[in-house]
Amino acid sequence: xxxxxxxxxxxxxRPGRTAKVAKTLSDAGVNxxxxxxxxxxxxxxxxxxxxDPEKGYKVLKENAFTVSMTDVLAVEMKDTPGGLYEIVNTLxxxxxxxxxxxxxxxxxxxxxxxxxxxxxxxxxxRVLGEKNVKIATKEEIQAI
Amino acid sequence: xxxxWDPHIERMPLEDLHxxxxxxxxxxxxxxxxxxxxxxxxxxxxxxxxxxxxxLADVSKLPFTRKVDLRDNYPTGMFSAxxxxxxxxxxxxxxTGKPTVVGYTKGxxxxxxxxxxxxxxxxxxxxxxxxxVGYGYGLFTGGLGxxxxxxxxxxxxxxxxxxxxxxxxxxxxxxxxTAIACTPSYFxxxxxxxxKMGISIKKDTQLKAGIFGAEPWSLETRxxxxxxxxxxxxxxxxxxxxxxxxxxxxxVKKGIHVWADMFxxxxxxxxxxxxxxxxxTGELVFTTLHKFALPLIRYRIGDLTIMDSEPCECGRTHPxxxxxxxxxxxxxxxxxxxxxxxxxxxxxxxxxxxGDHWEILVDRKGPLDMxxxxxxxxxxxxxxxxxxxxxxxxxxSKELKGVxxxxxxxxxxxxxxxxxxxxxxxxxxxxxxx
Numbered sequence: 001x002x003x004x005x006x007x008x009x010x011x012x013x014r015p016g017r018t019a020k021v022a023k024t025l026s027d028a029g030v031n032x033x034x035x036x037x038x039x040x041x042x043x044x045x046x047x048x049x050x051x052d053p054e055k056g057y058k059v060l061k062e063n064a065f066t067v068s069m070t071d072v073l074a075v076e077m078k079d080t081p082g083g084l085y086e087i088v089n090t091l092x093x094x095x096x097x098x099x100x101x102x103x104x105x106x107x108x109x110x111x112x113x114x115x116x117x118x119x120x121x122x123x124x125x126r127v128l129g130e131k132n133v134k135i136a137t138k139e140e141i142q143a144i
Numbered sequence: 145x146x147x148x149w150d151p152h153i154e155r156m157p158l159e160d161l162h163x164x165x166x167x168x169x170x171x172x173x174x175x176x177x178x179x180x181x182x183x184x185x186x187x188x189x190x191x192x193x194x195x196x197x198x199x200l201a202d203v204s205k206l207p208f209t210r211k212v213d214l215r216d217n218y219p220t221g222m223f224s225a226x227x228x229x230x231x232x233x234x235x236x237x238x239x240t241g242k243p244t245v246v247g248y249t250k251g252x253x254x255x256x257x258x259x260x261x262x263x264x265x266x267x268x269x270x271x272x273x274x275x276x277v278g279y280g281y282g283l284f285t286g287g288l289g290x291x292x293x294x295x296x297x298x299x300x301x302x303x304x305x306x307x308x309x310x311x312x313x314x315x316x317x318x319x320x321x322t323a324i325a326c327t328p329s330y331f332x333x334x335x336x337x338x339x340k341m342g343i344s345i346k347k348d349t350q351l352k353a354g355i356f357g358a359e360p361w362s363l364e365t366r367x368x369x370x371x372x373x374x375x376x377x378x379x380x381x382x383x384x385x386x387x388x389x390x391x392x393x394x395x396v397k398k399g400i401h402v403w404a405d406m407f408x409x410x411x412x413x414x415x416x417x418x419x420x421x422x423x424x425t426g427e428l429v430f431t432t433l434h435k436f437a438l439p440l441i442r443y444r445i446g447d448l449t450i451m452d453s454e455p456c457e458c459g460r461t462h463p464x465x466x467x468x469x470x471x472x473x474x475x476x477x478x479x480x481x482x483x484x485x486x487x488x489x490x491x492x493x494x495x496x497x498x499g500d501h502w503e504i505l506v507d508r509k510g511p512l513d514m515x516x517x518x519x520x521x522x523x524x525x526x527x528x529x530x531x532x533x534x535x536x537x538x539x540x541s542k543e544l545k546g547v548x549x550x551x552x553x554x555x556x557x558x559x560x561x562x563x564x565x566x567x568x569x570x571x572x573x574x575x576x577x578x
Contacts, residue, residue, distance in 0.1 A: 006528075008526075008528030010521055010526050010533075010556075010558060011558065012557055012558050012561070038530050040530045040533065040534060042555055042556075043533070043555075043556050043557075044530075045528050045529075045530055045533070047528060064558075064559060064560050065558070066521055066522075066523055066526045066558060066559055067523075067526075068523075068526055068527075068528055070528055099529055100529070117528075
């Protein structure tokens with residue numbers, strides 16, 4: 001199973017930095033599926049799911065960004081009350097820790113997609129599978 | 145490993161060396177008294193005459209010279225030689241005040257070149273080497289100083305000066321540069337540019353030695369440079385007032401050899417002006433023993449160092465000074481505590497998550513001095529978990545506090561954002577209004 005590669009960037013909190021990231025990706029024809037910015041005062045971390053993470057990583061690196069690739073899970077979440085609870089409760093009961101998570105809604109919009117970074121990705125995959133939670137593949141994310 | 149340029153002098157028994165120094169001290173004191181109105185007046189004020197200087201220990205009877213004397217007597221008021229004998233001038237940039245002018249007779253240039261010829265030989269260079277001089281040429285002493293020293297040993301000199309870094313790297317490859325002389329901060333920049341060009345200094349060049357100075361740098365920076373490039377990085381020392389760059393470490397790397405036939409050094413307690421023992425920190429004071437256009441008596445540069453007067457493992461008997469802790473001019477006083485930028489550097493360069501470039505900002509918020517240290521995060525130091533980055537910031541802050549005894553804010557910045565320098569790096573911006 002190839003995991004989904006999230007691209008993370010270290011950025012200083014000053015005007016125009018996020019625009020520079022977006023422009024770099026846009027010029028390379030890379031599409032952003034999901035994005036979140038975590039900020040800590042004078043700096044922040046941008047995390048993104050891209051349609052072509054390898055290419056995105058390469059162009060950002062060439063443009064002197066501090067960038068890393070991280071394996072994450074993309075989990076389909078019922079777009080109803082309790083959708084999130086089911087997932088995080090399952091992980092919690094099985095002692096899988098969530099480092100961070102963010103969600104986005106796809107165009108098809110029946111379900112929301114939850115991006116999770118966990119401390120034990122294989123275990124998370126197994127316990128969620130047992131609960132019949134659908135986990136998106138790399139190809140599915142690319143095809144959205 | 146390497147031989148000697150002038151084995152007779154370099155390995156002279158201490159007794160003979162001291163006798164030579166004593167003779168030359170007496171001569172230079174008589175010379176300045178006879179030729180420099182400035183020194184005659186100074187000696188009179190101090191109540192000392194050339195005849196009072198009979199032994200080396202009598203040097204303590206002589207008055208000090210300071211940078212301010214050179215400024216007050218701008219441009220050539222302190223010269224001992226007539227203009228007809230002066231063959232060159234260099235002029236300091238005057239960043240901390242009025243510029244200072246230094247001058248050389250033909251013989252002074254010879255002595256300067258001889259000093260560097262000994263130094264370059266002591267790190268294993270000879271006529272087979274190609275020495276790339278990446279110090280500024282012109283009014284600054286670095287470029288021409290190294291140039292003459294390297295030519296004297298018969299090495300091929302590549303006089304590139306500063307800047308045009310990509311071309312420097314291309315020439316380094318094309319002409320087979322084996323040694324480079326520049327500021328350590330500029331070499332770090334060269335390393336960075338080479339990497340961007342896809343050139344490995346270790347594999348794609350013949351570089352084996354770096355001669356780095358003109359600004360204080362730490363052992364931790366040496367380790368970084370050596371680990372990344374596979375070269376040997378040597379410290380070089382000197383200042384324009386005593387000619388320019390003059391002395392380096394030898395291949396043993398245990399201190400910088402100061403040629404005792406050319407200079408008499410003292411290391412003094414800055415409070416009492418009494419000599420400190422070997423191994424103790426004090427202020428370095430130079431008396432030029434063989435310099436004629438602008439000889440200086442007990443010149444206080446303001447550099448703090450430690451002396452080792454025992455002969456070196458390499459066989460040279462001349463005294464050694466340890467890595468310069470910092471120049472008192474560069475020292476910051478923050479909340480009443482003395483801080484040398486070199487101390488900050490030694491802490492930062494020991495932390496692998498921190499890049500090679502950094503700067504210090506000093507501000508005053510209300511009554512309080514605030515020091516901020518800005519460091520570039522390396523690719524390897526980047527974690528996409530904010531908590532890890534906060535921890536890293538705390539770790540840097542804690543290690544700085546451990547060494548400096550004051551708290552510093554730490555800013556993590558993106559690589560490439562801190563200005564690169566071609567010459568002497570400007571590491572400190574002090575925004576306090578005095």
